Amino acid sequence: MSTSTPPCSPGTTGLDALVDLLWDAVHAGDEYAATELVTQALDEGVDPESVLLDVVAAVQGRVGEEWAANRISVAQEHAATAINERAVAALATHPVARTTPSRGRITVACVDGEWHALPARLLAEVLKLRGWRIDYLGAQVPTPHLISHLHATGADAVALSSSIATRLPTAHAAITACQAVGVPVLVGGAAFGPDGRYARLLGADAWAPDARAAADRLARGPLPRPHFDHQQVDDLPHLADQEYTMVARSRPTLVRTVFTALEDAFPAMRGYDEAQRERTAEDLAHIVEFLATALYLGDEDLFRSFLTWTAGILVARGVPAQSLPPALALLARELKDFPRAARILERGTEALTTTDHITAAGNPA
Structure with a gap:
């Protein structure tokens, strides 16, 4: 049994209040309060996708803002992110979030060298909620291992995440390698620019500004299979x-x-x-x-x-x-x-x- 203070009833407070409550728990380093808040919200009928994207993601955004303003340390930022990840794990195992796959198979991964895995994890869970079969590979996946996984699973598409722009050369190599084996690539994350300019420059098959938009794009129909007939340097002379x-x-x-x-x-x-x-x-x-x-x-x-x-x-x-x-x-x-x-x-x-x-x-x- 948790010894933390029970959160206020989320069913009567709305999503903004849920964000504040989760932020308080995350900022205090109280993983028990954070996970209880999420499970209680689900018990009371809050939509799981909203909990992921309108609550957990919003709190994670606040974590980044507080770090940038020097109001929390790097260690506190890491601890807060870890608690948010535990909250997502609690949601993923809740009965209301369990779905039977009814769509195709998507591989979700971070590019090699990218440690910021929470955005990719949020996308993976949203896609599961919408009926996709998901292979979530986590942070910094080396491209050769990603390609081996695609050969073994026959994924319909790859969703690649990157938050730091310095990973874009590696992302380009991963995009090109996936397309070379016939698998289309959807990319997202801050690294690709707020308007997706670097996604287009690096030849990704699709770009989405956030997890909800990515899920909507995949729901509209399959990404076109790539026709790989050029070298990387042709894109960037x-x-x-x-x-x-x-x-x-x-x-x-x-x-x-x-x-x-x-x-x-x-x-x-x-x-x-x-x-x-x-x-x-x-x-x-x-x-x-x-x-x-x-x-x-x-x-x-x-x-x-x-x-x-x-x-x-x-x-x-x-x-x-x-x-x-x-x-x-x-x-x-x-x-x-x-x-x-x-x-x-x-x-x-x-x-x-x-x-x-x-x-x-x-x-x-």
Whole structure:
């Protein structure tokens, strides 16, 4: 028996109140209250799909917002996500959520390197509720293993999830590999852009902005079987210049070189403690990763958006965002022979200097 405080009756409070109640349980680290809330809502007739998408997903969105605003730590964010995953598991085993498959077979997976599995899990459970037979493979599935699974199961389609844009080159390889064995691919997740622009660029057969839209798309009819008759580079001819490959391969060296030189370019770094220095190295690694991804996609906007987002995150944590332009200048010096990279870095620096982040970081309240 749980010793947690019983939640308020969800049947009389509506979905918004359910979100608040689940958030309270998740924020408190109380998995028993969270799972009891979900099962009680189902007992009282709340639609299982609504619990998944209008309650659990909404709470998970709040978790991300609280982390970005520096109101919860990384550890708290991980714990909250784990509790939400347990809440989804409780829903999946509830009698009202059990369905007999009446449609085809869908494989749901995250691309290799993608650890944010909850969006894919939510989709898998929604599709089960709608009568699909689902193979849920979870986080970071290596493409060769995904293809082996498709050969073994004869799936009608693959639903691939990715939340972080730096996984898009890997996602492209997975999309291409699935299509090469005749299986169409539906993609979703924040990595593919709010309008699905990267899904189209990378040749996915379909894109959906969220789990409900993905389920609706699959319900309208089968995805067309792909006709695979081209190579990846045909989709992205700019890759012929090899800039992406060179930057991606040299990432560790670039990070070390820029980190070493940054202390002279940004003297405030000399006063950093060990933890701050480690975070700076991590930030530099992310910058190079996003630069490489922007090169892969041929999209300067991706890098600019990442930099302004990073500046906002730094400001929320009381870290001087003024360190970003010197780091970009040092990186540009190392990549002076790479014209596309140099242009992307220049546009990124311009974006930083036209936002309020730098000024705000220099004038803390």
